[in-house]
Amino acid sequence: MISASTDLRRRQDNKIAWFFCLPALIGLTFFIFFPFILAVFLSFTNLRLGSPLPLEFMGLSQYSRIFTDTAFLHALKNNTVFALIVVPLQTCLALLLALLINQPLRGMFIFRTLFFMPVIFPLSLVAVVWILIFAPGPQGTLNSLLELITLGSWEPRDFLHDPHLALPAITITSIWQGVGFQMVILLAALQSLPTELYEAAKVDGACRSQQFFHITLPLLKNPLIFVILVTTILAFRLFDQVQIMTRGGPNYATTTVMYEAVSAAFGSQQVARGAAMTVVFFIIVLALTLLQRYIVRQEGASS
């Protein structure tokens, strides 16, 4: 009796479950899975929108072309440099902010609100506002601030048009907008740490820096790895700020993989070329994700 009714229930469940999943599955299939397969497929062709040439298979030639293309190589380098600066800086800053806010003092929620606020600002708006901060000439906000700090010995720079300063300028803008996101994730992790450990450490006479390095940091390992992964992937997705603040210039100094992919597919209708670039982008994201999984698993196995 019982088994018969569970059997019936199972069969009912089967139909209903597919019915429940259907809207989401259709969406995922048509707008993520299928385009993903299409990206790989197109990257082996010569597809160009509005081109009279027939669709042809080109093997890996799109890939060999992009890897000999100056702009794309600059883009890869810029993304890597950007990630190498943004990831440590933003993670450390987020951790510092989270540690400060986690103090049992009055009014901490006000600071949490303030530091998180830029996250709700669209990046395009943030980029436009920071263009004025980086404005050239002595009236620019940053220029005049630096002049104040250096007691007048600062030479005003045109940050966004200087090949050495444009990428750092975009870096600062990105950290300002995004650090609150990482801070909140780390703050949540900090608040879930067991307080007993700290009490025991106090009894043993451990000072605050010892507590931080021997208790907090090891316990925060997995959230930190997660934050680092998310920030690295975000660094490789860099697009909005570049499009608005520098358009990849000056002299490819700020171009990125996504900027080149969009320019190829959308600007010059070379869909196949753009697809090849996004496949490269995806391989980078995949490699980073697998690396994170591997590190976390190693950690789990050793402890």
Added chain:
Amino acid sequence: MSVYLALGCLTLIFLVPVGMMISGSFKPDSLVLQEAGQLTSFFPDEIVLTNYQDVFARVDFAQYIFNSIYITGTIVLFGLFANSLAGYALSRLHWHGRKLILAGVIALIIIPLEAIAVPLFYEVTLFGWRNTYLVQIVPFIANAFSIYLFYTFFLGLPRELEEAARIDGAKPLRIFTCIVVPNAKPVFAAVAILTFLTQWGSFLWPLMVTHSENVRPLPLGIALFYTLPPLQWGDIFAFGVMMVLPVLVVFLVFQRWFVQGVASTGMKG
């Protein structure tokens, strides 16, 4: 005390750009760039509203804000519906293919929009969807990460109530709407807020697939407004203030939910 001092300095870094935008929006256009470097310029000598009038005169701001609200709102609403149902089926119902679909959904999480933007652009071109609301809404309703968040939350809910309702003969859809949903407010809020934040700021996709003001959202609006000659910083900042104000109010009212929503993304690590 030293903590407050450190926090105070950091606060300045976070507040100055915002303050600059707000005060600039009330200044005569010519003064914004001129005074950009003066700390005293935060409190303008005279407050003018011409910048706000200019925005409405130069672009159809109301259309932009309507487009943003319509597009984002629809994605959030339909997304909550489709993704929560899928998350529920994956976590609670017994069916053939459950494990396969679950693995598939988890695998899809790591494919960001950027990785498929180009073929998706080609696909919607074939559909003839370019420059519509549809092209900005439909591809973003189903979301693998949202499904995953629902899935993990539903796994953690106690089964007893649902089991009891089942024995009483309630159908899964009824159990879902009457028992599960009322107990799952935090995850609905988290998914709604995360979806909202990503879609509200969406820039790359609308840039690729739209070309007229009728359907373009605010983030494109501000970028285009910035390039629209003559360059008038006062107007640009007025546009910025108006675009961020509604969200800022919602954020300040529901900030606990925002923070919890974002924090929940870190829990999977």
